[in-house]
Amino acid sequence: MCSSDLFSLQNQFGTGTASNACRDNQFYVRVTLPYKPLSITWDFANNPNLTPNTAFVQNNPTPEDSFVVNNQTLYVFKNPTPYLFHIVGSLPVSVTAVSPIPDGCNGEQQFTFSVNVIQSPTASFSFPVTNGCLNPPIQFTDNSNGNGMTLDLYQWSFGDPGSGANNSSTLQSPVHAFSTGGTFVVNQRVITLEGCYDDSSTTISLSDKPSALFNAPLNACQGETVTFTNQSTIGSGSTINQWVWNFGDGSPSVTVTNGNAQTHTYNTTGSFNVTLTVVSSTGCSSDLTNHSITVNPLPTVSMSALNSVCSNAAPFALTGGSPATAAGVGTGVYSGVGVSNGIFNPSVAGAGYP
Numbered sequence: 001m002c003s004s005d006l007f008s009l010q011n012q013f014g015t016g017t018a019s020n021a022c023r024d025n026q027f028y029v030r031v032t033l034p035y036k037p038l039s040i041t042w043d044f045a046n047n048p049n050l051t052p053n054t055a056f057v058q059n060n061p062t063p064e065d066s067f068v069v070n071n072q073t074l075y076v077f078k079n080p081t082p083y084l085f086h087i088v089g090s091l092p093v094s095v096t097a098v099s100p101i102p103d104g105c106n107g108e109q110q111f112t113f114s115v116n117v118i119q120s121p122t123a124s125f126s127f128p129v130t131n132g133c134l135n136p137p138i139q140f141t142d143n144s145n146g147n148g149m150t151l152d153l154y155q156w157s158f159g160d161p162g163s164g165a166n167n168s169s170t171l172q173s174p175v176h177a178f179s180t181g182g183t184f185v186v187n188q189r190v191i192t193l194e195g196c197y198d199d200s201s202t203t204i205s206l207s208d209k210p211s212a213l214f215n216a217p218l219n220a221c222q223g224e225t226v227t228f229t230n231q232s233t234i235g236s237g238s239t240i241n242q243w244v245w246n247f248g249d250g251s252p253s254v255t256v257t258n259g260n261a262q263t264h265t266y267n268t269t270g271s272f273n274v275t276l277t278v279v280s281s282t283g284c285s286s287d288l289t290n291h292s293i294t295v296n297p298l299p300t301v302s303m304s305a306l307n308s309v310c311s312n313a314a315p316f317a318l319t320g321g322s323p324a325t326a327a328g329v330g331t332g333v334y335s336g337v338g339v340s341n342g343i344f345n346p347s348v349a350g351a352g353y354p
Helices: 161-167
Strands: 007-011 027-033 039-043 056-059 065-069 072-078 089-098 108-118 151-157 182-192 197-206 219-221 225-230 240-246 254-256 262-265 270-280 289-296
Touching (some): 007 108, 027 108
Antiparallel strands (some): 007 027, 027 072, 039 056, 039 089, 182 197
C-alpha cells in the first residue's frame, strides 16, 4: 500500500474522502495501518494558521473501520478533533504510530503527509428592496460562487418560526412569505460536492400594513382652530412611527413622529379634503385616508340700540339683534350683564349699565 494511500481527510459536510480541505472549514484526518497501534501521535508543528495546532495523542485507539486487501487486514483510525486551517496552502502533518510488535525502531513508524487547503465557496444572495410591509412574499436569489468547486446543497433558514415547516428550504432560490411582522435573520448555507461550505446572512424587518384613521368635525367656522384626533392602528408586534397630515388648504403637510392630536386653523372658507398617511417603523405605508370638512364664513352681527330703562323695570326679552334665531339662519345669542336666555333684567345689570 502506497504511503499516500495511508492518509485521508474528510470535510465537515462531506460524505466520503475529500481531495482538499477548505479554508476556515472544519475537516477530519484519518490514517490507515496494517495493525492496531498502541498509540498514534498527530503532529502539526504548532502551525499558527491551524486551530487547534497542538499535537494530539491517541492511546490504544479503536479503529473506525477495517477492510482486507490482498489477504491483509487494514485498519482505519480517525482523529476525532475537527481542524480549521485559516489560509490557502499546504498543511504538513506528521503521524507517528507505535506498533504492538517492536522492531529495531522501537515499533515506531512515522509518516508525513500534506493537506491541500483551497479557498472555500462564497455564499451570497439578494432580494428585492422591500417596502417594509409583510406582504407580498419575498423572492431570494442565490448569487453564491463555488470558487472552482461545484455547489451541491443549499440550506436556508428564514428566522420565522411562526411559518412552521416553511421556515427552511433546500431550494437554490426560494420564495418565503413571513408569518408576522418583526425582525428576521435570514441565513443561507451553501455546500460543495466535497463538503466545503460557507454561510451568508442578512436581517429583514417587516410589519403589518398600518390603517390610517382619524376623527374630525364635519363643519367649522373661518378662523376656528380645529382638532384632528388620530385613531390609526397596526397589527400586534408592529409600531407606527410617522404620521403625515395634509389639511387640504394649501398649507404645507405636517409630518410628526407621535400620534398626538393635531390642530389647524382655517383662514379661508370652503370645503377641504384632509388626508392622513401613517408609516410603520419598518417603512410600510398605509393607504391614504381622507375626511372632508366645510369651513363656513363668520356671520355679520348687528343689534339696534336699546332705549334707557329704569333699574327697577321689569325684565324683558331682547330684540333687534341680527341674525335672529331662525331655521336656516343660525342662532343669535344675546349676552351681557343681566342677560339670561335672551331676557334682560335691569335690576341685575344695575344703574348706569352699559
